[in-house]
Amino acid sequence: MTSFMFDRFGKHPLTKHQISVPTPKPGEVLVEIKAAAVNPVDIKKRNGDLRFLLPEKHPAPTGHDFAGIITAVGSAVTDFKVGQRVFGKLDDWHIGSFADFICVRTKYIAEIPTDWSFEQAAALPLVGLTSYQALHDYLQLKPGQSVLIPGGSGGIGSIAIPLAKALGARVTTTASPKNFTRLRALGAEVVLDYHDDQALSKQPQFDAVFDTRGGQDLIASFDLVKANGRIVSLNAMPDPQFVADQGEYFHLNAFKRVILKLASAKVDRLAQKHHVWYRFMLVKSSGQQLQTLTELMQAHQIQMPIDRTFTFADTQAALDHVEAGHAQGKVVINH
Template sequence: MKALTFQRYGKSPGLGMTERPRPVPKPDELLVEVHAAGLNPIDNMLMTGAFKPVVKLGLPATVGSDVAGVVVEVGSRVTRFKPGDAVFASVFDLDRGTLADYVAVPEAVAAPKPANLDFVQAASVPMVGLTAWQALKERIGLRAGQKVFIPAGSGGIGTFAIQLAKVLGASVATTTSTRNVDFVRGLGADEVVDYKQQQFQDVLRDYDAVLGTVKGEVIEQSVGILKPGGRIASLVGPLDAAFARTRGLNVLLRIVFGLMSRKILRLAGKRGVAYSFLFVHPDGGQLAEIGALLESGRLRPVIDKVFPFEQATDALAYLAQGRARGKVVVRLR
């Protein structure tokens, strides 16, 4: 089967189309014929080696984490799916990729494809949907009536997280460029800061939570807009010692991550707020709940651009520019 793989970590990862054996599903896995694969910034970051100590991949590795497709074979212990079923899933951190003709998907991380979405739309959802769900519902515990700041509202995670926060009954603030102000308002954002005109820390006050989606000073500046007792769940770092412990990483990495997060933890402590780094994990049950919200129309996928499989490397390059409004998806069938 054809697959988009990279051979090594670094600036020249040897990215390209290769022939790989068709996967053989284990007893608890589905073999899925891939119809579409959604792209995420982590797909490019993994090739650089930035997450090499954390995410273990066998090289050469197939690129991609999000998939929507049709089950063609099931393992002997699979009970919830059968050949012919349309499914979607994230296989992030499971040492396999979705930019391929077929992918083996553990039954526990798969969910039925929402009936009202096509395969491209469904493939755009898993990682951003699960990330928003795990950050807002689980880590932050966002409740109706609270205020949450979600920077970069027009990006892949921002477009979904804004919608989910509104479903949870929260008030949402975001940042975006001038051209996207009306776009993010249409997603449900209550307060929109045009970062070309204003600094969010000069405008926003007394927020309950921040979803960290932008690297650098934004995370530190976000501390100042929170109430005492507020929470920051960061998707972009800095990594912290608590994350290292949950991953079972060695003592050296725990120390390194502790040093990396020392400044933000000090700032948060002075303000009386909590900081944590969040690493998304695949979860078919959560994805099924997200799918129900998609079917009801309370959530909707936002897609910027669709590329054919033959142009998958162009799709990754386009995503790396950081200008996509919503998700970038590769169509295989």
């Protein structure tokens, strides 16, 4: 079978490798991939930005999201069968959905709704689970609360905004004026021009902030959230609580734990100064949450917007399109 891989870190093209079709282990199923989605994390892994947390050997497979058909099941699998349409996000240590087949543990997959295409299903897992875990698990949004989701026109914002609204929150986001109408249609009550540096500071303080950018945007968030409010970030240094909770999963030794503690000290001090609950997060794979998310989306008629589709042969072009930063919605690879 064909699998696209990175042969080294840096801005180098994917390489097409011919490898054997894997055999499912106990608790796994073999899925023939019909569609996969590209995420910014695929670019980060290629560049080596995550090797401190996720070291890997080359050639390294990539691709997290997938949708397809089960073609074989391992022993002890009772909840899925051959022929089922399934989708999911691969766990961090076993990625590789830019391929013809993938073996995946059943706890990471869910059945595709009958009225969804493979493309729709593949577009959802990483951004959907990220948004659900950020808004529901970390920020613990309650009806009537206000939440800031900056940069709403990207892949995360396109699903996080309607999800936050479905949870009963009042959403403020930032974007280019050309995207205002679309973001209001997604459920944002307030849409601000991200070119205006003063726009956010003129708003009432928020109950919660879902930061996707990090850097100065994250630092500024501490002035925008209420005392005892919550901030979760996708793009910062792991905080001490993250290290305590997930250090074993990421095989963090004592040296790495000290380095991360020092690197996150500035943000931790800001959280204490402003009396704000703050966490860094990385999404966890979960078939159960994916099923919950699917039901929530169907109940509220939430659609996962797809920016563009590419053929499997054009996987490199799909990554290039995402890296250019102009995608409004998800980029999907069709088999």
